[in-house]
Amino acid sequence: MQQYEWDFGAVLAYWPMLLHGLWGTVAISALAILFGIVGGGLVAAMRMSRHVALRTIGTAYIEFYRNTPGIVHFFWVYYALPVITNVKLGPLEAAVVALATQSSAFYAEVLRGGIQSIVRGQWEGATALGMSRADALRRIIVPQAARRMVAPFVERSFEIVKTSSLASTLAYGELLYQGMQIASITYRPLETYSLLALIYFALLYVLSSLAKILEDRLQEA
Amino acid sequence: MSEIAPSTTDAPILRSENLRKSFGPIEVLKGIDLDVKRGDRIAIIGGSGSGKSTLLRCLNFMELPTGGKVFLEGERIGTVRTARDGSQSVTYSERELMSVRRRVGMVFQQFNLFPHMSSIENVMEGLVTVMRRPKSEARARAAHELERVGLSDKLDVYPGRLSGGQQQRVAIARALAMDPEVLLFDEPTSSLDPELVGEVLRTILTLAEDGRTMLLVTHELGFAYRFATHVIYLYDGVVHETGTGEQIFRNPQKEKTRAFIARSSEFSL
């Protein structure tokens, strides 16, 4: 076999494109996390509501997203949703909508899991003191649940960063899409995609190490 | 025990010399000498942290001793290596430890039954996997051992459906099935509800009638008195006082022993 000559220089010459892509990845992820948390709160509230109709909607929403692949959501929002709404979304908007609606489902489960992990006794203790349901939730349950939710919350957010790479299929210029462009310009897919993998790895590994420190802090508190 | 009249005349089955065990910087056993002869029933008593469980666990090498010697039927366990600078270290092969543990059985405080196996499968496991007995033979033997501990109606029941006392009796049957030369009990009733303690103690007493060689770590001083041919009072990692049950419980010679016996309020002879 002929020795392959590595040349990362040819790829790194396009670093401004990669930087642009990194920014795209961060932008999609940040927006999706933000909207996802808000949406997740709503979905979780529906899922745990005392009204059957709301509960059913919340459950159906979560189950739909849990049981269908992310790429379907991306394509559906970009190509199918405009047929109903008559509003054509740009790739960024479509990616954020797809990712945020999807992550709403997952964050809702994180919230529900955290709240339900608090034993009944805590609810009973709070109501025995004459607290209202809302007060008990706000003052007793949520502070305890929050600590237990940190780890799954961080995990879900990492999934969002990883899933944001699907925006490349809508031709949005995030990291992967930019990488694909560079690969076709330079004819250096090996270097390009290896570098891309490395960038993602570094990004997520650094973030996860930071998250771990944060978690440990919270556990001690 | 060397100081007191031996119950039998032959050489010790199990013997330790200057046995030591440290966990990190903390020395738990500070040199224990012990002779166990055939038919001996030795109760090891002492406060928490006295090292009594660790002593037991070092005798079947659940914990590896950090110093001293252990002999089984006169044979030193472990291989002594002398380094070039003359210092000696002891290494143990897995094969050797497996054989020691098979010959020195153990019953644990937490039973440690296998939850995915029925009672009879728990008892058969060692016969099949370790002794390589055919399944049918193992099953017959296991059924016999379970009958001996009064559980012939629970053969196919899983541990999760048994009471604590029943679980501990299955654990005893599992140990007996291996035909151990010595049987070690590590606080066998400590995690049981009070009303279940009796059935386990009665089972242990029937083994005593069979003349089994046993060592028992326990907080049940009343039982220790009825059970033991010898009692060892362990304090701070050393044998503080030793004698017959009569001597230790009725007439302890040392101040600390006396205080310990007096403190143990549940003790009534």
Next chain:
Amino acid sequence: MGYQFDFSMVVKILPVLWRGVLVTLELWVICLAVGLVLGFFVSLARISPFAPVRLAGRSFVELFRNIPALIQLIWFFYAFPILIGAQLTPFVAAALGISLNTAAFSAEIYRSGIQSIERGQWEGAMAIGMSRADTFRRVILPQVFRRMLPAFTNRAVEVAKVTSLASVLSVHELMYQGRVLSSTYYRPLEILTTVGVVYLVMIYPMTWTSSALERRMRRKA
């Protein structure tokens, strides 16, 4: 609004989607099987007494967990062949990427399962003279499988979803068929919705099993 949902389109495309379903199932089964077996050995490396082996296992897991699956697939299709000097078919590249990805995640399931078994189980087996290997095989592993069954079925659900990424490499699985049909008939709403529903029907039984197992275990505990 006033858009007419064309159900005849759904009926028309079902045979083509069915062909995609078969490829999806094939990919799913292969990747899950290979991933679970390989993951077991990776988990053994993760808990090995030898530091270099442990490090290798850990690197494998971290690498595949911290890089988006899509990048992994693209890397195995476009970059890896250059490294080995042989072209891979899209299916093989996808199968390779997803299997290794599955191995990394399953390794962590095995590992946490093994480490969750109480020390007393090892001691109980050792006390009747069992070797470490026998103890592991007869006492520890059966309990790991039992305890981690919900986690494994969960992983199966994730793998099913990940197979949809193979569409990016033009593997003719369900999502790929949906994309092709959608651009052929200009009926993205009907077609992409149908694709989503087919995925839901395929994956939901697995999710249901997983949560049923979890509920049963919680009741037992």
